[in-house]
Amino acid sequence: MxxxxxxxxxxxxxxxxxxxxxxxxxxxxxxxxxxxxxxxxxxxxxxxxxxxxxxxxxxxxxxxxxxxxxxxxxxxxxxxxxxxxxxxxxxxxxxxxxxxxxxxxxxxxxxxxxxxxxxxxxxxxxxxxxxxxxxxxxxxxxxxxxxxxxxxxxxxxxxxxxxxxxxGSNKRKHYVEDPSSLNVYHTDVLPLENYWRIRYAHGPTNGRYMNVVTSRGCPYNCKFCPSPMMSQRKWRPRSPESVVEEFEYYIDKYGVRDFHINDENFSSSPERTRKICDLITEKQLNVTFCMPSGIKVETVSVDLLNRLRKAGCKFLTLSAETGSERLLKLMGKPVDLEHLMKMTRHAHKIGIRTSCFFMIGYPGETNADWALTRKYVARLTRAGIDEIVCPIMIPVPGAVAHENFEFGSYDDYGQLTFTPKWRNDYRTLELKRRLLYLVFFLRKAFWHPWRTFLMLPHVLFWKHTTKGEMTINRILDDFRRVKRQPAWNSPVPEEDHPSTSDSTS
Ligand code: B12
Ligand code: SF4
The missing domain is CATH 3.40.50.280 (Cobalamin-binding domain)
Structure with missing residues (x-):
């Protein structure tokens, strides 16, 4: 067919x-x-x-x-x-x-x-x-x-x-038990050269890279995330051997040596992480890799960070979400904030670049919570975090927090980006976000002047080490190279397009 x-x-x-x-x-x-x-x-x-x-x-x-x-x-x-x-x-x-x-x-x-x-x-x-x-x-x-x-x-x-x-509808009962058994080697169907030509990606890259998925699902139950609905909290890893085989395949086939691991929760099993690192090191693959979509910090230790670094890990995303324990409870996300601080300090010391997510405007966030977040970001900056990423909370369908969202309604699912201008508190949140970025940058320049200075050559010579450096080039590149096309007018009648009726309140 x-x-x-x-x-x-x-x-x-x-x-x-x-x-x-x-x-x-x-x-x-x-x-x-x-x-x-x-x-x-x-x-x-x-x-x-x-x-x-x-x-x-x-x-x-x-x-x-x-x-x-x-x-x-x-x-x-x-x-x-x-x-x-x-x-x-x-x-x-x-x-x-x-x-x-x-x-x-x-x-x-x-x-x-x-x-x-x-x-x-x-x-x-x-x-x-x-x-x-x-x-x-x-x-x-x-x-x-x-x-x-x-x-x-x-x-x-x-x-x-x-x-x-x-x-009818048949709820999913069976999930892929062993993702190692799936064939992931049909990437030729994608216009890979076009992606490599633009030289930016989800994680920091300078050209040829490949997205790799080494496990399925996530065992956590964060209320703002659709993952629990998607995989019913069943985390299923691929074997370390099959992950490393995939790296080797892309090295041979495309000459790619930079891998972006897009798992929801790459490091759920410390034992598996250790094995993957050891295999890469033993085989002397000479690769770099990063986790742009985040790892759960409690699953890594000083020893594991050292092994990750030795194997070629260059960039990690961590998710604190907030500096407030109270708000973390509301989000349903357990985070050991002190462990995150310690791991950031160590990653900085051994040369793994780090990024940390903070979510702004989660329902129930108070001024006191926000003050705790600012304080935590200040400490994290001193500990050596390389960048922070601050999405404004959006009620994504499939996530628990989608229900009874009270901060405005959107006309179109297309507006569910991390800049939700339709939220009635958007202006305040946007101001908070910009101030947080500004203060972060000034503090980083104070505590880590050399790292801050290095951003300049990294951006100028496209040697990106963080998402932020890459974003600057993406924006500049858009100004120079984007090809404007005639506007697209949707053939779908406006009232049928979005889902205003059963989306937000
Ligand atoms: C890589 C990635 C991207 C890439 C896109 C690559 C791609 N095509 O997915 C980029 C960086 C562009 C991206 C952007 C965004 N992303 Co994204 N992304 C991911 C990420 C980290 C990995 C996707 C992946 O490869 N998963 C692994 C594969 C195996 O699983 P999968 O993608 O779910 O695919 C399976 C099924 O979904 C299904 N399936 C998928 N497609 C199809 C098609 C058919 C026909 C069938 C039958 C089945 C099927 O079968 C697949 C194989 O089992 C996921 C999180 C995650 N780990 O899944 C978030 C995720 C999908 N992204 C998310 C979000 C919010 C975004 C952004 C809106 C963020 C932002 N504000 O900018 C943007 C939107 C970009 C845009 N304008 O479209 C959310 C989605 C929430 C939602 N429902 O909207 C996720 C779930 C992260 C999260 N937990 O919040 N993303
Ligand atoms: S936010 Fe991360 S840890 Fe929480 S459920 Fe989603 S993927 Fe898992």
């Missing part, structure tokens, strides 16, 4: 400097690969990756990067029978529906399958309100193949685990 798997263009708020930096969507290659291994004929259209410098207005508040749904039509193979769309982030909601609408208006026979974090969270809405044919819940590799096989043979789909469709 002919299937086209699509990664939608990237959507963001106009003028938002705080959005994530795009990177290689390996998850899309896993879905396409599973179908290819199952004997199907698969095309992948990575709308962002095909033209990463294309930029256009999407509506009054949003912009779109990459090829538009109309451009996609030109690349689309009319023999396709099933279209899979990856809707991982809430911001991709509307544009994914646009793609479906545009394709359906030309090819009425197409069946649409949506998957990803966001699609899983709003599956009923997609099927019942937006006419999506099927939503695959949570991990897609096994299910998409079962579904496509059933469609090909015109068999009923009602026994397939983890799907929602017009006439």
């Amino acid at each position: 002919k299937i086209t798997v699509i990664r939608p263009p990237l959507v963001g708020m106009r003028g938002d400097l705080f959005g994530s930096i795009p990177s290689i969507p390996v998850n899309v290659s896993y879905i396409a690969g599973a179908l290819m291994d199952g004997g199907h004929d698969v095309d992948v259209i990575d709308c962002y990756g095909e033209e990463p410098r294309w930029y256009r207005r999407y509506n009054d508040t949003l912009i779109m990067r990459g090829i538009s749904p109309d451009d996609l039509l030109e690349r689309f193979d009319g023999k396709t029978e099933v279209v899979g769309i990856s809707v991982n982030e809430a911001v991709s909601h509307a544009v994914s529906l646009d793609i479906m609408q545009v394709l359906r208006s030309r090819y009425s026979h197409l069946k649409f399958v949506f998957g990803g974090h966001h699609a899983t969270a709003v599956a009923d809405e997609l099927v019942n309100k937006q006419n999506v044919d099927y939503v695959v819940l949570s991990e897609g590799e096994i299910t998409i193949l079962e579904l496509v096989n059933a469609l090909e043979k015109k068999e009923p789909v009602d026994s397939i685990d983890g799907i929602v469709w017009k006439h």
Whole structure:
């Protein structure tokens, strides 16, 4: 059967400097690969990756990067029978529906399958309100193949685990038990050279890198995060051998020696982390790697940091979220703030760059909590944290904190970026955030003048060591190289586009 798997263009708020930096969507290659291994004929259209410098207005508040749904039509193979769309982030909601609408208006026979974090969270809405044919819940590799096989043979789909469709829904019962058994080697379907050419990614990079996923799920239960809904807190690691094999494969195949580990919780098992590091060191792979999406600090120790450094770890993201124990309890996130301080100090000493997340505006945050956060950031700066990243809290569907959110309502899931201008306390939060960044920078310059000075050559010569340095170049690069395209007008009527009705209060 002919299937086209699509990664939608990237959507963001106009003028938002705080959005994530795009990177290689390996998850899309896993879905396409599973179908290819199952004997199907698969095309992948990575709308962002095909033209990463294309930029256009999407509506009054949003912009779109990459090829538009109309451009996609030109690349689309009319023999396709099933279209899979990856809707991982809430911001991709509307544009994914646009793609479906545009394709359906030309090819009425197409069946649409949506998957990803966001699609899983709003599956009923997609099927019942937006006419999506099927939503695959949570991990897609096994299910998409079962579904496509059933469609090909015109068999009923009602026994397939983890799907929602017009006439029913099967909650996911089975998760991939051993992710080492999955084939992750179909990255050729992605426009890798385009990603390497732009020279920025989710973690600090200078060019050729590869995103790697070494485990599935996360055992924690933070209320602002969709992960518990996605994986029911089942953390499933790949074996150290299979992770290192993957590194070796990319070294041989693409000459890539920089790896970005995008797990939700890479280091849940200290024993596994130790083994991965030791294998890399023993094999003298001469690689660098980083964890741009964060590790749980309690799972690392001085010994593990030393091993990580020796193996080539250059950058770690930690998540304190706040300096207030009271607020951490409200968030449902256990963090040992003193351990985080100690690990930051040690990472600084041995040359691992560190970034720390602080969430601003979590429901229930008081001035006293904010004062504790400022104080904690001050201490952390002295301990040697290289950068802080401060998203404003957004109620992501699928997260517990999405329910009963009382700080304003958004018109479109596209506005669920870390710069939520629709929040009625946005101005105050934005001011707090900017002041926190400014004070952090001044303190860093005072306590660590050499590191602060080094940012200049790192930015000038594109030798990024932190996300912040890379962000400066991304913004400058956007000014110089971005190719403006005509605005895209959505064919989906405004009232059907967003989900104002059942989103926020
Ligand atoms: C790498 C990454 C990115 C990359 C994008 C690469 C990509 N295509 O995902 C970049 C850096 C661009 C990015 C940006 C953002 N991201 Co992001 N990202 C991730 C991250 C860390 C890893 C994704 C990954 O590879 N996972 C591993 C694979 C194996 O799992 P998976 O992605 O879930 O894919 C499986 C299933 O979802 C499903 N599936 C996925 N696609 C499809 C398609 C089909 C057809 C099917 C059947 C199944 C299917 O099958 C896959 C294989 O099992 C996740 C967290 C995480 N670890 O998952 C956050 C995460 C997805 N991102 C998140 C967010 C919030 C963002 C931003 C909005 C942040 C911001 N404010 O800027 C932006 C939005 C960018 C945009 N405009 O679109 C949230 C999503 C929350 C939400 N529902 O909106 C997550 C869950 C992090 C979190 N815990 O909060 N992100
Ligand atoms: S925020 Fe991090 S630790 Fe908490 S549930 Fe999400 S992925 Fe796990």
